[in-house]
Amino acid sequence: MSVTGADDDGPLYVSSKKVYPQKVTGPFRRMKWMILIAALGVYYLLPFLRWNRGPNLPDQAVLADLPNRRFYFFFIELWPQEVYYFTGLLVIAALALFLMNSIAGRIWCGYLCPQTVWTDLFLAVERFFEGDRRERIKRDEAPLNADTIRRKVAKHAVWLLIAWWTGGAWVLYFADAPTLVRDLATFKAPAAAYLWIAILTFTTYTLAGIMREQVCIYMCPWPRIQAALTDDDALNVTYRYDRGEPRMSVKEAARAKAVSQSAGDCVDCHQCVAVCPTGIDIRDGAQLSCIQCSLCIDACDNVMTKIGRPKGLIAYDTDGNVKRRIAGEAPVYRPIRARTLIYAAIISIVGGAMLYQLATRSTAAISVLHERNPLFVRLTDGSVRNAYTIRISNKRPENRPFAITVQGVPGAVLTVPEAAPTADYRAVVTIPPDTTREVRAFVTVPKDVPLQKSQDILITASDLFAGEVVNARDHFMGP
Amino acid sequence: MSHDTAHGNHELVAEKVDAPTGQTIRSHEWDGITELNTPLPRWWINILYATILWSIGYWVVYPSWPLVSDYARGVVGYSSREEVAADLDAIKAFRAKQASGLEKASLEDIAKTPDLRRVALAAGRAAFGDNCAPCHGAGGAGAPGYPNLNDDDWLWGGTLDAIHQTLTNGVRVAGNDKTRIGLMSAFGRDGVLKTDEVRAVANHVRTLANLDAEKNYDQAKGSKVFADNCASCHGPQGKGSIEFGAPNLTDGIWLYGSNLADIIETVTNGRQGVMPAWGGRLDPVTIKALSVYVQSLGGGK
Numbered sequence: 001m002s003v004t005g006a007d008d009d010g011p012l013y014v015s016s017k018k019v020y021p022q023k024v025t026g027p028f029r030r031m032k033w034m035i036l037i038a039a040l041g042v043y044y045l046l047p048f049l050r051w052n053r054g055p056n057l058p059d060q061a062v063l064a065d066l067p068n069r070r071f072y073f074f075f076i077e078l079w080p081q082e083v084y085y086f087t088g089l090l091v092i093a094a095l096a097l098f099l100m101n102s103i104a105g106r107i108w109c110g111y112l113c114p115q116t117v118w119t120d121l122f123l124a125v126e127r128f129f130e131g132d133r134r135e136r137i138k139r140d141e142a143p144l145n146a147d148t149i150r151r152k153v154a155k156h157a158v159w160l161l162i163a164w165w166t167g168g169a170w171v172l173y174f175a176d177a178p179t180l181v182r183d184l185a186t187f188k189a190p191a192a193a194y195l196w197i198a199i200l201t202f203t204t205y206t207l208a209g210i211m212r213e214q215v216c217i218y219m220c221p222w223p224r225i226q227a228a229l230t231d232d233d234a235l236n237v238t239y240r241y242d243r244g245e246p247r248m249s250v251k252e253a254a255r256a257k258a259v260s261q262s263a264g265d266c267v268d269c270h271q272c273v274a275v276c277p278t279g280i281d282i283r284d285g286a287q288l289s290c291i292q293c294s295l296c297i298d299a300c301d302n303v304m305t306k307i308g309r310p311k312g313l314i315a316y317d318t319d320g321n322v323k324r325r326i327a328g329e330a331p332v333y334r335p336i337r338a339r340t341l342i343y344a345a346i347i348s349i350v351g352g353a354m355l356y357q358l359a360t361r362s363t364a365a366i367s368v369l370h371e372r373n374p375l376f377v378r379l380t381d382g383s384v385r386n387a388y389t390i391r392i393s394n395k396r397p398e399n400r401p402f403a404i405t406v407q408g409v410p411g412a413v414l415t416v417p418e419a420a421p422t423a424d425y426r427a428v429v430t431i432p433p434d435t436t437r438e439v440r441a442f443v444t445v446p447k448d449v450p451l452q453k454s455q456d457i458l459i460t461a462s463d464l465f466a467g468e469v470v471n472a473r474d475h476f477m478g479p
Numbered sequence: 480m481s482h483d484t485a486h487g488n489h490e491l492v493a494e495k496v497d498a499p500t501g502q503t504i505r506s507h508e509w510d511g512i513t514e515l516n517t518p519l520p521r522w523w524i525n526i527l528y529a530t531i532l533w534s535i536g537y538w539v540v541y542p543s544w545p546l547v548s549d550y551a552r553g554v555v556g557y558s559s560r561e562e563v564a565a566d567l568d569a570i571k572a573f574r575a576k577q578a579s580g581l582e583k584a585s586l587e588d589i590a591k592t593p594d595l596r597r598v599a600l601a602a603g604r605a606a607f608g609d610n611c612a613p614c615h616g617a618g619g620a621g622a623p624g625y626p627n628l629n630d631d632d633w634l635w636g637g638t639l640d641a642i643h644q645t646l647t648n649g650v651r652v653a654g655n656d657k658t659r660i661g662l663m664s665a666f667g668r669d670g671v672l673k674t675d676e677v678r679a680v681a682n683h684v685r686t687l688a689n690l691d692a693e694k695n696y697d698q699a700k701g702s703k704v705f706a707d708n709c710a711s712c713h714g715p716q717g718k719g720s721i722e723f724g725a726p727n728l729t730d731g732i733w734l735y736g737s738n739l740a741d742i743i744e745t746v747t748n749g750r751q752g753v754m755p756a757w758g759g760r761l762d763p764v765t766i767k768a769l770s771v772y773v774q775s776l777g778g779g780k
Binding site for chain 2: 011012013014015016218378379380381385387415417418440442
């Protein structure tokens with residue numbers, strides 16, 4: 001199969017055109033800088049935040065302790081079996097994406113996505129070393145000289161440094177951060193740490209430095225999904241062609257108006273195109289390549305202010321409103337509608353359920369496994385006994401004694417051979433801090449109690465200190 | 480890249496353009512259905528080429544091509560089998576370290592110390608599955624002739640030491656002078672008891688366990704035969720004796736069945752169940768672990 005296409009009409013592959021985004025100032029740019037500083041600040045510094053959990057437990061606020069299978073997030077400690085909290089978070093994240101999208105388009109892409117945030121940072125570095133758009137274009141067109149090489153080398157070096165630090169911060173979430181930093185500096189850290197730093201250095205450098213808008217246009221699935229989720233009322237960064245067309249210069253517009261011809265506000269200065277990080281023309285309408293970063297709004301507003309025309313030729317609006325204005329109707333804004341309400345409602349339901357679950361979750365757990373071979377035994381005195389494997393988890397950082405009892409069959413007694421009986425309880429098992437233990441337990445029912453083939457029982461473990469009680473349902477098997 | 484020159488001849492052909500998208504339309508057509516040409520970025524296909532190059536690197540570095548009697552081993556000499564072997568060695572070393580704790584400790588200490596006990600139970604469970612399960616069942620439920628290890632009835636004693644002794648020397652192992660020996664003779668076959676005496680004593684044994692006997696059996700003959708022949712091992716009340724491995728006949732647990740026919744069969748032909756001596760077959764640590772595990776099944780005695 002030929003790469004050029006079997007029937008020879010045009011290439012199947014084209015080289016991407018390099019985009020040279022121009023510097024821009026304005027409220028949206030300011031907001032994006034603030035989000036960038038906040039997001040990267042959290043990402044780079046969070047591992048160093050301490051959180052006292054008492055002795056025996058790590059004091060890092062956010063830590064994924066893979067070897068010990070624990071996840072710590074401030075006051076929350078999750079065990080692997082509680083991974084459904086992450087499922088809940090993912091559900092909320094997806095719905096939040098839908099909600100943002102139905103209110104104001106690709107807010108995620110334009111402001112919050114790591115690809116956007118890091119690309120913004122890398123672009124700032126590029127601008128610092130190689131100058132703004134025109135200078136960069138000139139440099140790339142001119143033959144290489146020592147100055148250009150020096151500047152490019154410096155740029156790539158800083159990029160690599162940022163990328164390396166990005167990978168470095170990543171691994172700090174998986175081990176005690178200050179210790180790991182010291183180990184990394186003295187080359188004593190585990191090989192996996194260096195490997196992951198290398199991987200993330202590579203991906204950050206490549207994606208944010210080299211690939212940039214190509215990631216959004218060709219690699220990311222979200223633009224495709226987003227197009228299916230949008231509707232007529234979702235705000236998008238929109239060129240108001242009702243006001244902008246026909247495009248002409250200020251002088252031409254003055255001439256046209258003098259002879260009562262229509263003249264649009266767009267002066268065709270191409271500033272919206274020059275600042276665009278994906279290199280598109282917003283005036284072509286909504287398109288997949290637009291990440292809706294709003295920088296063209298800032299650029300256009302600056303021009304409009306300079307030539308004394310109202311701002312907002314490019315603004316968050318809907319195509320429907322543009323059409324309404326053309327028809328002489330008032331624009332309609334409906335941020336509160338069935339779609340947004342439903343998304344918000346599902347987010348609150350899932351979030352509420354997770355909060356409730358988190359607030360009421362127990363710090364102990366019990367699971368019971370009935371012995372199947374044999375299902376029951378008859379003892380010498382004629383009583384019937386079933387064996388169970390009971391696993392008790394203690395999620396608190398101290399020793400906890402659990403009394404294990406059984407209910408459901410008259411006369412049934414639960415014993416644990418390895419646990420010494422106390423004055424009040426037949427079976428008390430002490431579980432060490434932050435640990436889970438398995439014990440073999442026997443439930444014995446005296447000879448004269450009538451038994452079915454199977455009867456429901458409830459096995460209970462009660463914390464003798466804190467009073468916490470956990471239950472598990474199982475069966476008692478008879479002859 | 481220079482696709483303009485590579486495909487310069489196309490530019491003479493008038494390209495049809497799709498008005499809404501501004502993209503060119505490819506020349507092929509099926510019943511009026513045409514296709515837009517949306518070229519992928521060049522780097523996309525370059526990644527494919529890069530992966531092909533990468534795979535060649537793989538062939539060189541890692542084992543790849545099968546040969547007639549061997550395979551291309553790759554320059555780093557990686558072998559997943561060696562990796563497994565290394566992992567196995569590591570786990571064996573780890574187990575040996577844990578087992579050294581069992582080696583020094585007494586059986587009682589192992590049972591009482593939670594850390595040692597956990598190791599012993601895990602090792603014992605594995606060894607039980609490998610060696611004991613064929614007769615006693617995976618969970619030690621037993622079968623006719625093979626004792627259930629989950630109950631509280633221990634033919635040869637249910638203390639840790641007794642279980643350890645039974646495991647090490649077996650039951651009725653020829654040539655082992657420490658083996659468990661008990662003789663349940665073939666009273667009928669050897670002519671010690673006549674058929675009617677066998678039937679009478681079998682009925683008598685059933686009454687010991689509060690089971691129904693035949694209405695018209697000879698009670699006097701039954702109890703006399705029992706006293707003369709059985710009581711020496713099973714005791715006058717039939718309570719059994721661990722010393723001879725003689726089962727308690729008054730409880731509800733029957734190794735060979737409690738039907739009259741089963742008991743007649745037992746008295747007529749005798750019972751000589753055997754268990755191999757595991758000392759010498761299994762290492763001492765494994766036997767210790769097994770002792771603790773087997774006792775944990777029924778809770779011991």
